[in-house]
Amino acid sequence: MKDHLDLKAYAKINLGLDVVRKREDGYHEVRMIMQTVNLYDRIEMDRTEDGVIRTETNLPFVPDGEGNLAWRAAKLLLDEKGIKDGVTIKIRKYIPVAAGMAGGSTDAAAVLVGVNRMFDLGFTKKELMERGVKLGADVPYCIMRGTALSEGIGEILTELPAPPQCHLVIAKPQISVSTKAVYGKLRVNELAPEEHPDIDGMMAAIKNGDLDGVIERLGNVLETVTVPDHPEIAEIKEIMVENGACGSLMSGSGPTVFGIYKGRELAEKACQALREADGGRLTRQVYLTEFYNRKKAR
Incomplete structure (x- = not known):
């Protein structure tokens, strides 16, 4: 168990984004080539003993508390495992907000990884990705990172080799x-x-x-x-x-x-x-x- 973690939450771009069809449930099926880029938010996590989940950001228009996907990510794992401790999550945002770069999703992905590590929960990457899709379609990819084909509503992922650097x-x-x-x-x-x-x-x-x-x-x-x-x-x-x-x-x-x-x-x-x-x-x-x-x- 760790009391403090410093994490990086990396942004993504789409090298290709196709929409195949709109499903009866209202979701769109996609085929996308996702690529992580070396631009990231910084996240500090501190374990607390008061059982409270707190989020703080450096941008006044980014919500704290339940309105923040990172808060919901922490609650998802802590509730599942019955953890009574709390966690303070400080997010310093550099990824553009509401910009098509998965800024909220990648923060949530980093917190899932961080909570798993901080409390020694023992989830595999695959298990974290399965839980991440409950928070948003891009969250599993943001846990995986790298280059990938994304299908379904974004949750079906196939790893690809890295393209040449540029x-x-x-x-x-x-x-x-x-x-x-x-x-x-x-x-x-x-x-x-x-x-x-x-x-x-x-x-x-x-x-x-x-x-x-x-x-x-x-x-x-x-x-x-x-x-x-x-x-x-x-x-x-x-x-x-x-x-x-x-x-x-x-x-x-x-x-x-x-x-x-x-x-x-x-x-x-x-x-x-x-x-x-x-x-x-x-x-x-x-x-x-x-x-x-x-x-x-x-």
């Missing part, structure tokens, strides 16, 4: 997007065949270590909803390409956009251009990072 520029415009609202507006049956990304081709490119093949197949059907509603997403993509991106795509339901660069100097130039765009009003957060695939414990 430089990534990640930018979030001055807006937030509701995932539920985006999926609610999506009309799967009305999409043209060319609007569906080639997920199988992308998997083959990843397995062959073909970064160009991955870039050629970048695609996200949710852009058909989010980009018309928020033209600044298209503007960010254009700035990235104009400044040397080999490819650019919205992640998840948006509005965050990433660009792939083969040279660090080009990526740094793009970061500067995005920060200065529209007098600094276009983007809220801009990061230069890379893929994260190291199989290290948190």
Whole structure:
């Protein structure tokens, strides 16, 4: 049993995101290529003896308590095992919020891993992933991390080899997007065949270590909803390409956009251009990072 843990909760992007159909229960079936990136929230956990679960964040608009997915993650495991101790969870957020990068899900995933370790609960990674899906479709992937094919509602995961390393520029415009609202507006049956990304081709490119093949197949059907509603997403993509991106795509339901660069100097130039765009009003957060695939414990 441990009294204190420091954890990293890593963000994800979607190299490919296809929606196959809408199910009768209202959920959408997806096929996605998920990729962890080296951008993370920092989480401190302290065991307490008062039986209370507390969450604290550095952002006033992120809820504490039951409204926070990390709080629910801790409660899920502590209740299941009948643990009487409490835990204080301090979350320092760097991942953009409501941005298509699984920020809330990855915090919850880190807390599941942390509570398991702190209280010596003995759950395997697979068992944690099975519990994580009760909190959200992205939580099991955020426990797994790395590169993966995600199917079903996001809970069916197949590990893939790491793609070739590259430089990534990640930018979030001055807006937030509701995932539920985006999926609610999506009309799967009305999409043209060319609007569906080639997920199988992308998997083959990843397995062959073909970064160009991955870039050629970048695609996200949710852009058909989010980009018309928020033209600044298209503007960010254009700035990235104009400044040397080999490819650019919205992640998840948006509005965050990433660009792939083969040279660090080009990526740094793009970061500067995005920060200065529209007098600094276009983007809220801009990061230069890379893929994260190291199989290290948190």
